[in-house]
Amino acid sequence: MTDAHTTGPFIAAIDQGTTSSRCIVFDKDGRIVSVDQKEHEQIFPKPGWVEHDATEIWENVQEVVAGAVVKAGISAADVKAIGITNQRETTMMWDRTTGEPVHNAIVWQDTRTDALCRELGRNVGQDRFRRETGLPLASYFAGPKIRWLLDNVEGLRERAESGDILFGTMDSWVIWNLTGGVNGGVHVTDVTNASRTLLMNLHRMAWDEKILSSMDIPAAVLPEIKSSAEVYGKAASGVLKGVPVASALGDQQAALFGQTCFSEGEAKSTYGTGTFMLMNTGEEPVNSYNGLLTTVGYQIGDQKPVYALEGSIAVTGSLVQWMRDQMGMIKTAAEIETLASSVDDNGGAYFVPAFSGLFAPYWRSDARGVIAGLTRYVTKAHIARAVLEATAWQTREITDAMTKDSGVELTALKVDGGMTSNNLLMQTLSDFLDAPVVRPMVAETTCLGAAYAAGLAVGFWSSTDELRANWRRAAEWTPRMDADVRDREYKNWLKAVERSMGWLDENTGEE
Amino acid sequence: MARNIQSLERAAAMLRLLAGGERRLGLSDVATALGLAKGTAHGILRTLQHEGFVEQDPASGRYQLGAELLRLGNSFLDVHELRARALVWTDDLARSSGESVYLGVLHQQGVLIVHHVFRPDDSRQVLEVGAMQPLHSTALGKVLSAYDPVAHTEAVEGEREAFTARTLTSEADFEGVLDLTRARGWAADVEETWEGLASIAAPIHDRRRMPVGAVGVAGAVERVCPDGELKPELVAAVRDCARAVSRDLGAGRF
Ligand SMILES: Nc1ncnc2c1ncn2[C@@H]1O[C@H](COP(=O)(O)OP(=O)(O)OP(=O)(O)O)[C@@H](O)[C@H]1O
Ligand SMILES: [Mg+2]
Numbered sequence: 001m002t003d004a005h006t007t008g009p010f011i012a013a014i015d016q017g018t019t020s021s022r023c024i025v026f027d028k029d030g031r032i033v034s035v036d037q038k039e040h041e042q043i044f045p046k047p048g049w050v051e052h053d054a055t056e057i058w059e060n061v062q063e064v065v066a067g068a069v070v071k072a073g074i075s076a077a078d079v080k081a082i083g084i085t086n087q088r089e090t091t092m093m094w095d096r097t098t099g100e101p102v103h104n105a106i107v108w109q110d111t112r113t114d115a116l117c118r119e120l121g122r123n124v125g126q127d128r129f130r131r132e133t134g135l136p137l138a139s140y141f142a143g144p145k146i147r148w149l150l151d152n153v154e155g156l157r158e159r160a161e162s163g164d165i166l167f168g169t170m171d172s173w174v175i176w177n178l179t180g181g182v183n184g185g186v187h188v189t190d191v192t193n194a195s196r197t198l199l200m201n202l203h204r205m206a207w208d209e210k211i212l213s214s215m216d217i218p219a220a221v222l223p224e225i226k227s228s229a230e231v232y233g234k235a236a237s238g239v240l241k242g243v244p245v246a247s248a249l250g251d252q253q254a255a256l257f258g259q260t261c262f263s264e265g266e267a268k269s270t271y272g273t274g275t276f277m278l279m280n281t282g283e284e285p286v287n288s289y290n291g292l293l294t295t296v297g298y299q300i301g302d303q304k305p306v307y308a309l310e311g312s313i314a315v316t317g318s319l320v321q322w323m324r325d326q327m328g329m330i331k332t333a334a335e336i337e338t339l340a341s342s343v344d345d346n347g348g349a350y351f352v353p354a355f356s357g358l359f360a361p362y363w364r365s366d367a368r369g370v371i372a373g374l375t376r377y378v379t380k381a382h383i384a385r386a387v388l389e390a391t392a393w394q395t396r397e398i399t400d401a402m403t404k405d406s407g408v409e410l411t412a413l414k415v416d417g418g419m420t421s422n423n424l425l426m427q428t429l430s431d432f433l434d435a436p437v438v439r440p441m442v443a444e445t446t447c448l449g450a451a452y453a454a455g456l457a458v459g460f461w462s463s464t465d466e467l468r469a470n471w472r473r474a475a476e477w478t479p480r481m482d483a484d485v486r487d488r489e490y491k492n493w494l495k496a497v498e499r500s501m502g503w504l505d506e507n508t509g510e511e
Numbered sequence: 512m513a514r515n516i517q518s519l520e521r522a523a524a525m526l527r528l529l530a531g532g533e534r535r536l537g538l539s540d541v542a543t544a545l546g547l548a549k550g551t552a553h554g555i556l557r558t559l560q561h562e563g564f565v566e567q568d569p570a571s572g573r574y575q576l577g578a579e580l581l582r583l584g585n586s587f588l589d590v591h592e593l594r595a596r597a598l599v600w601t602d603d604l605a606r607s608s609g610e611s612v613y614l615g616v617l618h619q620q621g622v623l624i625v626h627h628v629f630r631p632d633d634s635r636q637v638l639e640v641g642a643m644q645p646l647h648s649t650a651l652g653k654v655l656s657a658y659d660p661v662a663h664t665e666a667v668e669g670e671r672e673a674f675t676a677r678t679l680t681s682e683a684d685f686e687g688v689l690d691l692t693r694a695r696g697w698a699a700d701v702e703e704t705w706e707g708l709a710s711i712a713a714p715i716h717d718r719r720r721m722p723v724g725a726v727g728v729a730g731a732v733e734r735v736c737p738d739g740e741l742k743p744e745l746v747a748a749v750r751d752c753a754r755a756v757s758r759d760l761g762a763g764r765f
Contacts (some may be wrong), residue, residue, distance in 0.1 A: 268739055334591040421595040423626075423640050441602045441631060472631040474602055475638055 006472040008078035011455045012068065012240060013447040014061060015398030016086040016170045016274040017251060018107065019321075021060045023068035024447040025079070028460070030470040032444065033074075036067030044103060048111040048356070051104035056093045064239055065476050069239045073328040076240045079383045081231075082178070083247040083454030085254035085446050086170035087273075088507070091145035093167050095155070099182045100338050103153050103163065105173075109274075109314055110235060112228045112387050113144035114504075120144065121217060126363060129211055134195070134202045134285060134294025136363050140267040140312070140356075142169055143198035149214050160221050169193045171248040178245055179233035186233045189223040190248035191305055193297040199262040200225065202294065205305060227299040227452040228253070235374045247300060247453035251446045255416055256308065257298055265408045269395060270446070271419035275316040276358075276423050278308045279406055290401035291361025300456055300464075307404055311360040311398030316391040317419050324356075324389055329380050347382030348373040350391045350496035352502045358500065361401045368503040372496035384400045388425045392432040393493040399433055400473065412436040412476075416445040431481035433489070441472035520553050521545065526564065526576070535573035588723045588760070590616055592625040593715070595757045601628050601726065604752040609747055610730035611636070612752075615644065615651035615712075616723065617662040620669050622651045630730065640758050645704060647671040647685060648678050650712035651725040653698035657689040658714045658722035678703045697750055703737050709735035713747055713753035718761040 010033060015022045022037035038060040043051040049110040069075070089108035094101045106112070116412055117137045123126050126136040135141055146167055150157045159165050168176065171193050176185040193209075194200040199217065201208040207222055226232060231244045249257060252270060256278045259268040267279035278297065285294045297308035320333045330336050352358075354367035371383065399410050419425055420439050429436040442448050455461040526544050529536060536544075542552035552642060556574055559565035563579030597614050605612045605628040614626035622644040629636045646652035647664040655662040671680045679685055692698040697713040712727025728735070728749055 031606060032599060035599065204679075261556070290604065331591050332589065332595075334595040335589050337591040338589050418595075421598050422591070423594070441606055443602065444596055472606065472629075473633065474628050474631075476629070476636070477638060 001481060009080045009460070010072070010074060010078055011081050011083060011451040011460060012065065012079050012243070013083040013085065013451040013454070014065060014174060015041050015251065015254075015447045015450065015480045016057060016061060016084070016174055017446075018087040018090070018109075021057060021064050023061075023064040023446065024444060024451070025068050025072045025074065026448065026451045026497060030442060030452070030467070031291055032442065034066040034068045034071035035444075036071060038064050040203075046112075046208075050110045052107055054078060054094070054101040054173055057105070057382055058173065061174055061177075064240045076235075076243055079240055079243050080460045081244050081246040081454040081458040082235060082240060083249075083447075083452075084171050084174055084195070084245065085247075085249050085251050085448030085450035086174065088169060088193060088250035088252065088339055089140060089142050090143075090170055091142045091149070091167070092161070092170075092173055093146070093149050093153075094165060094167050094173070095159075096166050096187075097182060102156055105170070107149065108140055109318075110145070111139045111356050111365060112149050113139040114357070116144050116148060116351030116373060117365070119197070129214075132201045132203075132211060132344075133198050134287075135198055136293075137198065138315075138359075138363055140195055140196040140359065140364060143215050144213070146197075146221070148216050157218075161218045162284065162374040163220045165221050165235065166223070169196070169250075171250075172223045175232055175245055178235050178238075180236035183236065185236070187223045188226045188232050188248075190226055190228045191296045192228055192250040192253040193248065194225045196250060200451070202296070202307075205299075208431045227297070227301050227303075229300045229457040231457060244458060245448050245454075246457035249450055250455055252278055252310070253298055254447070254449030254453070255445045256280065256449065257449070257452055258442070259414050259416060260471045261414070262306075262464045262468060264411070265406070266414075267402065267410075268416065268445070269398075271316055271391065271415060271417035271425075273316070273318045273321075275313040275324040275391060275395060275417075277311040277395065277402065278406070279310075279402055279405065281307045281309055283307070286405065288401070288405045290404045291363060292398075292401050292405055293360070298452070298453065309402060310474040311401060313391075313394045313398065314356045314359045316394065317417070318355075319351070319353040319387050319390060320419070322353075323384065323399060324506070329384065333418070334421065336384050337422050339381050340388050341424055343379070343381040343385060344499040345382075346373075346385045346389055347378045348375060349378045349382050349386045350493055351383065351386040352496050352500040353387075353390055353457045354500040358497070361397055362497075362501070364501050366502055366504040368502045370496065370503075372499050373492070388422065388428055389432075389489075389493075391419065393490070395429060396405065396432045396490065399435075410435050412438050414438050414440065416440060416443050418443075426475075426477045427480070430477040430479045432486060434481075434483070434486065436478050436479070437477045438473055439475045443474075512640075514662070518555060521547065521551075522559055525555060525559065526580075529565065529574060529576050535571065535575045537573050541574065587718055590623075590625045590724075593724055593756075593760075596759045597626060597715075597726065600752045600755040602727065603624060604726070606631055607630065608669075608728050608748050610728040610735065610745070612726065612728055613639070613651060613710075614724060614726050615654050615655065615717075616725075617646075617659055617665070620665050621646055622649060622655060622709070622725070625724070630663055633710070645672070645674070647680075648674055648700060648704040650698045650700040650710040650729075651726045652694055653692055654712045654714050654725035655689060655699070655722070656685075657692035657698065665691070674704050675702055676699065676704055697746055699736075699741055701741070702732055707732055707762070709741070711735065711741060711749045713750045715753050716757045723760070726756060
């Protein structure tokens with residue numbers, strides 16, 4: 001909308017995220033033509049449980065697609081392809097004949113399957129399926145959530161076994177509905193989303209029968225696994241009727257793609273609800289010995305898949321939202337910076353937001369959040385600072401693990417996501433990592449990545465080299481902190497992390 | 512002490528009365544409580560209602576405090592919120608113009624840079640967030656002085672240093688530039704602050720049309736102002752960006 005660049009054709013990307021769904025229309029230069037976005041309800045039925053209403057989400061998706069197309073002043077004829085990206089792991093099942101969800105979607109942060117995961121680990125433990133899937137057994141992933149639904153929704157197992165029920169992460173749900181739903185919708189997922197289920201064999205890119213039987217999940221519910229960039233079908237109705245649906249990527253993999261990390265050793269870190277750092281490791285999966293995940297980065301059509309190492313942090317932006325919504329200390333997320341900037345340091349306070357346990361590099365489901373180091377001196381401004389520092393320290397733990405696993409020293413960190421508009425956070429990050437932090441010119445790299453993949457699939461863009469040429473540096477923060485201060489603070493942070501562990505009783509998983 | 516204005520005192524008393532808890536009061540309640548004739552009370556209430564300080568419930572006809580009072584207390588737009596809202600549009604401006612982009616707000620006697628996007632040419636650049644620029648000579652400063660009365664006072668009453676031979680320092684010249692800025696909706700600085708540099712800026716307004724900041728591009732004078740003429744497409748791009756951010760601010764809470 002900013003000027004005369006809006007002569008088509010265009011690519012539309014749908015980002016079905018944790019807090020909102022958005023649609024962005026891009027032009028050939030990768031510039032944003034229009035955006036529309038809508039938040040959906042976060043449902044917290046019990047401590048540790050997080051759900052979404054999948055029907056609401058599909059309605060929002062249709063609304064934002066229409067909104068973005070109208071704002072851009074274009075029609076279906078101007079749009080060459082639709083790309084899909086999504087919050088990963090969030091799990092739902094629906095009836096293939098009515099299109100009705102059988103239960104709310106179980107969100108990735110949900111910890112209800114902790115005990116089930118311990119049970120599934122048998123005598124081997126967390127790493128029982130790591131060789132096949134690259135993942136530890138954790139409530140974060142989709143497989144155990146499917147099992148929970150099968151066990152807890154009345155009559156679901158029988159219906160699933162007789163082929164009436166479909167499972168999907170949000171990519172599958174959106175694509176199925178977009179391509180017609182009960183009237184011939186295609187039931188597919190892509191390799192990146194499938195690699196987050198604990199059910200796909202990373203080496204064969206296929207569902208693993210042995211794991212399916214260990215978890216007691218009928219293969220009939222599973223979508224077909226496709227590449228990340230190919231035409232799955234066409235939009236069956238709505239403003240984009242007839243436009244090919246041509247990409248699907250988990251949001252973090254989409255951001256890796258949008259940041260054009262196409263070479264081995266290139267990495268990015270995305271700061272949204274949670275934070276996820278992914279490093280391209282090329283055509284071979286790299287095992288992690290330091291608490292990272294091995295996952296699929298992307299696969300373009302019939303080319304070889306590209307793998308990634310991932311450091312996942314469950315709670316970063318959502319801690320800021322918690323300060324806004326639950327604590328009421330700020331009115332908007334951005335105000336955390338104002339509050340935090342009113343003091344020079346954390347006043348001795350450290351905030352470990354282990355709301356869903358600790359993810360990478362610890363994978364401790366028995367951890368819960370703590371604020372350590374409190375004295376009478378500490379104000380809400382110090383807490384605000386500790387909130388931002390928590391994001392930066394958690395990143396530091398991940399980059400340390402990345403260096404150990406990959407042998408690649410961090411020379412600069414490429415960042416994106418909503419929290420990168422926070423200047424104090426970006427400076428803190430650079431200080432704690434002792435490395436430059438670089439933001440690219442399109443902070444919406446998640447949508448951009450989905451658009452890029454869809455555009456490649458339909459020939460809108462010719463190659464990844466062409467895409468790489470679009471990358472531009474928008475800002476760079478360089479370290480300003482003394483090494484002794486950094487070392488002391490890091491030690492304090494690690495002490496606080498220790499204190500978050502073991503809060504839940506391992507045997508019962510009781511809150 | 513000078514005599515106070517009676518009707519204002521009465522209006523203030525009414526607001527206090529209505530502020531006492533969650534309540535709605537009828538006209539006669541208000542009149543009785545303050546010892547006023549109904550007609551007098553009604554006249555004052557109607558004026559307050561017109562200003563948005565009081566609202567009348569359509570069903571019961573009772574009065575309560577209006578939304579405008581809340582806004583008065585909350586009108587300050589957080590600069591970090593401004594940056595977050597501007598991010599997408601300023602990135603795009605840098606990309607389409609090929610120049611660096613700055614977002615500035617009034618702070619004390621100058622322009623505080625709250626957001627900076629690098630020129631997209633891969634050259635080494637340093638983030639200038641937190642830097643101060645003068646009000647009277649930069650494009651950002653002129654826009655703020657033209658639209659924000661507080662900035663205007665600061666610029667007119669402060670010292671206007673001559674940074675280059677082209678800096679306008681006299682009050683008459685300065686006011687003339689501000690008139691022009693208001694008339695065309697943007698300002699420029701062609702080597703008035705730094706030799707070799709030119710900039711163009713436009714105002715950002717919030718949902719109540721209050722000026723909350725300025726956004727602009729800055730670059731080498733031979734690119735921004737070739738042959739002594741400011742590039743019209745740059746002016747258009749800057750104004751479009753300012754409008755896009757303003758629209759975004761009008762869209763309500765994130
Ligand atoms: N200025 C800011 N400072 C700190 N945190 C911020 C700021 N702006 C946004 N956030 C946080 O960033 C998150 C939003 O970023 P973004 O839109 O990238 O999230 P997301 O994870 O992509 O959302 P979704 O999961 O819906 O895709 C929110 O959690 C919000 O609290
Ligand atoms: Mg996202």
